[in-house]
Amino acid sequence: MIMMKRIKSPVLFDANILMNFKGQLEFLFSLFDNVLIHKQVMEEVLEETIKNEIDLIIKENEAVKIVEDSIIRGNVEKRLFEECDKELKDTFNIKDSKDLGEYKTLLYAKFNGIKLLSSQDTTVWRFITESTYFNDVDCITIQDLAYLIYLNADKKKDRRLGKSLYNYFGRKEHSFDSFKRYMERNNNEIPKYIEFENARIENYNQLVEGYAEFYSKEGFGSKEEIEREIVNAARNNLDTCINCLYSRIDERNVDYNNRICSLKCNLSDDKCLEVREDFSENIRKRTVEY
Numbered sequence: 001m002i003m004m005k006r007i008k009s010p011v012l013f014d015a016n017i018l019m020n021f022k023g024q025l026e027f028l029f030s031l032f033d034n035v036l037i038h039k040q041v042m043e044e045v046l047e048e049t050i051k052n053e054i055d056l057i058i059k060e061n062e063a064v065k066i067v068e069d070s071i072i073r074g075n076v077e078k079r080l081f082e083e084c085d086k087e088l089k090d091t092f093n094i095k096d097s098k099d100l101g102e103y104k105t106l107l108y109a110k111f112n113g114i115k116l117l118s119s120q121d122t123t124v125w126r127f128i129t130e131s132t133y134f135n136d137v138d139c140i141t142i143q144d145l146a147y148l149i150y151l152n153a154d155k156k157k158d159r160r161l162g163k164s165l166y167n168y169f170g171r172k173e174h175s176f177d178s179f180k181r182y183m184e185r186n187n188n189e190i191p192k193y194i195e196f197e198n199a200r201i202e203n204y205n206q207l208v209e210g211y212a213e214f215y216s217k218e219g220f221g222s223k224e225e226i227e228r229e230i231v232n233a234a235r236n237n238l239d240t241c242i243n244c245l246y247s248r249i250d251e252r253n254v255d256y257n258n259r260i261c262s263l264k265c266n267l268s269d270d271k272c273l274e275v276r277e278d279f280s281e282n283i284r285k286r287t288v289e290y
Helices: 015-020 025-029 039-044 048-060 075-091 100-111 122-130 142-152 156-170 176-185 193-216 223-236 242-246 270-277 279-287
Strands: 011-013 035-038 064-067 116-118 138-140
Touching: 011 015, 011 100, 015 039, 015 048, 025 048, 035 039, 035 100, 039 064, 039 100, 048 064, 075 100, 075 122, 100 116, 100 122, 122 138, 122 193, 142 156, 142 176, 142 193, 156 176, 176 193
Parallel strands: 011 035, 011 116, 035 064, 116 138
Antiparallel strands: none
16 A cells, blocks of 8 residues: 555654554554654553564654653743643643653643644543643544545555444444545545544534423423433434434424434435534524424
């Protein structure tokens, strides 16, 4: 496979990514122009075989480097370091060194202008999304890497590899085709998986809030009870989508187990699939009719 599309900006790697690609690190690093690994992350990689694999790659590939802690200079930078240090320690377990690799990697990124971090740790995902000082760092997930492999594929087996990798680490929560449509609408800019997942979580929260608001007038129950009802309905109707469920906020038809599409789409036709993936743009438009 010839890598036509690569990540050109410097990328810091977390230990979990390195361990997940044991034996395939040379292939992984071929997706990037500039690979950085903090010394603490190397110490957290417990298997000697992975360390040896990385050491061998470093000898042969000058684009892969080990980095160490930054030197903090000046009062302004020291004050910023103290604030960043506090924010990190509020989230990560530093005392027993469990999260020391993530801690040092994020600090290195902050004080060296590195905007990309590759991690599969959902704690890291949430942290950079909600952070005050680190929200300018983007996280490349294995799902993003799988899509990059798919984009570079020139053979069917390579495309299958990208899809299989995505499905394995995505735990079938969001289908590859759904993510692919999202990426195509965003010009295949990588990374996007965390943004994609956060959008879907927000869409689900809007769904629950919408039902809670509607049914509160009828004494239907608490938000938690409504959420359970929606989850049960979704599980019992595998071919439905959040959009279809949400569009049934209709006083004439409060039974959301009975599918009625306000856009009159046939189930799973092209328009139906498009609407499902455009939930955030279409949901308010679909309910205003009522």
